[in-house]
Amino acid sequence: NAGVTQTPKFQVLKTGQSMTLQCAQDMNHEYMSWYRQDPGMGLRLIHYSVGAGITDQGEVPNGYNVSRSTTEDFPLRLLSAAPSQTSVYFCASSYTPPRSGGVYNEQFFGPGTRLTVL
Amino acid sequence: AQSVTQLGSHVSVSEGALVLLRCNYSSSVPPYLFWYVQYPNQGLQLLLKYTSAATLVKGINGFEAEFKKSETSFHLTKPSAHMSDAAEYFCAVTSNTGNQFYFGTGTSLTVIP
Numbered sequence: 001n002a003g004v005t006q007t008p009k010f011q012v013l014k015t016g017q018s019m020t021l022q023c024a025q026d027m028n029h030e031y032m033s034w035y036r037q038d039p040g041m042g043l044r045l046i047h048y049s050v051g052a053g054i055t056d057q058g059e060v061p062n063g064y065n066v067s068r069s070t071t072e073d074f075p076l077r078l079l080s081a082a083p084s085q086t087s088v089y090f091c092a093s094s095y096t097p098p099r100s101g102g103v104y105n106e107q108f109f110g111p112g113t114r115l116t117v118l
Numbered sequence: 119a120q121s122v123t124q125l126g127s128h129v130s131v132s133e134g135a136l137v138l139l140r141c142n143y144s145s146s147v148p149p150y151l152f153w154y155v156q157y158p159n160q161g162l163q164l165l166l167k168y169t170s171a172a173t174l175v176k177g178i179n180g181f182e183a184e185f186k187k188s189e190t191s192f193h194l195t196k197p198s199a200h201m202s203d204a205a206e207y208f209c210a211v212t213s214n215t216g217n218q219f220y221f222g223t224g225t226s227l228t229v230i231p
Binding site: 004031033035040041042043044045048050056058059090092097098099105106107109110111112 | 127159164167213219
């Protein structure tokens with residue numbers, strides 16, 4: 001299994017440009033999520049999905065869109081990039097949603113995408 | 119609402135010394151608690167998790183954590199630090215009613231030779 005993959009690894013955008021960060025997992029995980037990591041702020045949840053066709057907002061959703069048309073893929077779209085969106089973005093997945101407990105809600109993280117908006 | 123607080127954004131220990139990283143949680147329902155480690159330029163990987171089965175949880179690389187309900191704490195310890203333990207450590211909480219994980223702000227561990 002490749003686990004959770006993210007592309008690209010690095011990206012530089014100009015203010016106002018749009019782009020899509022790709023995330024894919026091959027573990028048949030039901031739950032997928034996007035986080036941004038900023039110095040001194042830990043990881044903050046942007047959007048999450050509990051299954052294909054179902055998405056919801058996290059803590060910091062403004063300026064980002066997501067969709068989940070398949071179990072495997074969960075792309076994150078920046079509609080009009082702003083310097084405040086300069087960050088490292090992580091995609092994560094788990095077999096079941098966090099509330100399920102047991103052994104199935106462990107999140108597996110991708111390697112991250114480092115985004116700079118000029 | 120749930121949250122975690124990690125006391126100390128930077129911790130330095132000597133090689134061979136005890137590692138203690140602090141995490142306090144806030145949750146109105148029984149929590150699930152996690153510790154993740156992040157090595158430079160990598161994603162996060164799970165160290166250990168508490169899901170109410172046992173209060174003392176053992177993880178990978180010799181780390182363990184104890185859930186103390188009375189103190190609302192889930193501190194991470196390791197008896198003897200290795201140079202390879204230098205990394206960023208994150209505490210996270212969720213619950214049996216939630217769809218989200220909440221992460222702390224992280225603690226950067228430095229190991230001094």
